[in-house]
Amino acid sequence: MFAASRIQARAFSASARQLSKVTVLGAAGGIGQPLSLLLKMNPRVTELSLYDIRQGPGVAADVSHVNTKSTVKGYQPDDTGAGLGEALKGSEVVLIPAGVPRKPGMTRDDLFNTNASIVRDLAKACAEHCPEANLLIISNPVNSTVPICREVFKARGVYNPKRLFGVTTLDVVRASRFVSEIKGTDPTEEKITVVGGHSGVTIVPLFSQSKHPDLSSNAELVKRVQFGGDEVVKAKDGAGSATLSMAMAGARMADSVLRAIGGEKGVVEPTFVESPLYKDQGIDFFSSKVELGPSGVEKILPVGELDANETQLLEACVGDLKKNIEKGVAFLASNPGK
Ligand SMILES: NC(=O)C1=CN([C@@H]2O[C@H](COP(=O)(O)OP(=O)(O)OC[C@H]3O[C@@H](n4cnc5c(N)ncnc54)[C@H](O)[C@@H]3O)[C@@H](O)[C@H]2O)C=CC1
Numbered sequence: 001m002f003a004a005s006r007i008q009a010r011a012f013s014a015s016a017r018q019l020s021k022v023t024v025l026g027a028a029g030g031i032g033q034p035l036s037l038l039l040k041m042n043p044r045v046t047e048l049s050l051y052d053i054r055q056g057p058g059v060a061a062d063v064s065h066v067n068t069k070s071t072v073k074g075y076q077p078d079d080t081g082a083g084l085g086e087a088l089k090g091s092e093v094v095l096i097p098a099g100v101p102r103k104p105g106m107t108r109d110d111l112f113n114t115n116a117s118i119v120r121d122l123a124k125a126c127a128e129h130c131p132e133a134n135l136l137i138i139s140n141p142v143n144s145t146v147p148i149c150r151e152v153f154k155a156r157g158v159y160n161p162k163r164l165f166g167v168t169t170l171d172v173v174r175a176s177r178f179v180s181e182i183k184g185t186d187p188t189e190e191k192i193t194v195v196g197g198h199s200g201v202t203i204v205p206l207f208s209q210s211k212h213p214d215l216s217s218n219a220e221l222v223k224r225v226q227f228g229g230d231e232v233v234k235a236k237d238g239a240g241s242a243t244l245s246m247a248m249a250g251a252r253m254a255d256s257v258l259r260a261i262g263g264e265k266g267v268v269e270p271t272f273v274e275s276p277l278y279k280d281q282g283i284d285f286f287s288s289k290v291e292l293g294p295s296g297v298e299k300i301l302p303v304g305e306l307d308a309n310e311t312q313l314l315e316a317c318v319g320d321l322k323k324n325i326e327k328g329v330a331f332l333a334s335n336p337g338k
């Protein structure tokens with residue numbers, strides 16, 4: 001009897017795992033729309049839930065005509081306030097690209113005043129309606145919005161550090177592309193480790209660990225990886241920041257999380273998570289290679305050996321990162337919201 005019910009439970013969880021509801025909060029935005037499309041193309045997604053304060057249902061109607069198997073539903077705030085809850089209920093993965101993007105001359109930190117409360121309120125809804133979902137935070141400044149989410153979840157007693165991720169995938173996507181341009185190689189074959197955070201000098205590429213250790217002394221390349229976002233902000237000239245490459249990076253991260261949930265072993269992505277790596281320096285969150293598993297973070301991989309250039313970069317990273325994280329934590333303490 002006991003064995004039979006165990007087998008039944010196992011069979012149930014195996015089939016339940018194949019049902020993956022994925023929700024995008026901010027689905028009608030520059031990132032949200034192409035991200036939603038890429039998720040619709042992912043056969044691991046069975047239900048796609050698209051929420052935005054404007055045009056959630058519109059984007060959902062459009063994406064729903066793509067002839068893949070998943071169902072799509074769109075949501076926006078309604079008079080009862082139920083829209084967001086409905087969008088989130090039962091989600092396994094929630095991606096959050098809601099918030100404002102940069103204009104030329106701004107840093108990501110300049111977005112804090114607007115985006116902190118947007119992310120706080122969405123995190124509250126997640127804590128209430130899908131506390132066990134994997135939360136993938138795209139909204140900037142990631143170095144601060146991820147700590148805000150932790151504080152929200154902690155305040156509600158539902159925080160699980162294995163389920164909260166800052167999406168830093170775009171930094172490794174860029175690094176591999178930029179290296180391939182210099183070396184004339186296939187970018188998909190260039191595996192570049194990038195650690196730290198997701199803004200300016202907190203982004204630390206580790207070329208010494210790649211196939212091209214010589215690139216570690218290429219200051220121009222290092223700067224291009226650290227400030228790749230600015231390149232796009234400048235080129236878009238007031239119309240926003242990276243959206244298409246970010247959608248690709250977000251879809252890749254979501255796919256990796258879903259593959260790990262589905263039982264695939266050895267899925268590794270760089271991501272900004274609560275991490276022991278630099279806790280001794282007062283840094284709670286750090287982006288490094290993370291092995292993903294059915295419960296989210298399986299294993300945080302060590303940063304590995306750094307050369308002298310990278311050691312210097314990391315020193316600069318740690319100072320800024322600490323301030324960004326503390327800013328997020330302090331925000332929630334003095335602005336708990338409703
Ligand atoms: N992590 C990363 O690597 C990257 C992060 N980003 C960040 O992603 C964020 C979004 O960028 P874009 O899509 O270009 O901006 P966008 O302005 O085009 O889209 C944002 C969307 O969020 C929606 N929104 C605003 N408040 C909301 C709320 N309370 N609930 C639900 N939806 C809400 C808006 O209606 C809009 O559709 C920005 O903060 C940007 O800095 C951008 C690129 C890369």
Ligand SMILES: O=C([O-])CC(=O)C(=O)O
Nearest residue numbers: 102140170229230241242
């Ligand atoms: O640069 C920005 O503001 C958007 C972003 O995070 C990126 O492109 O990496």
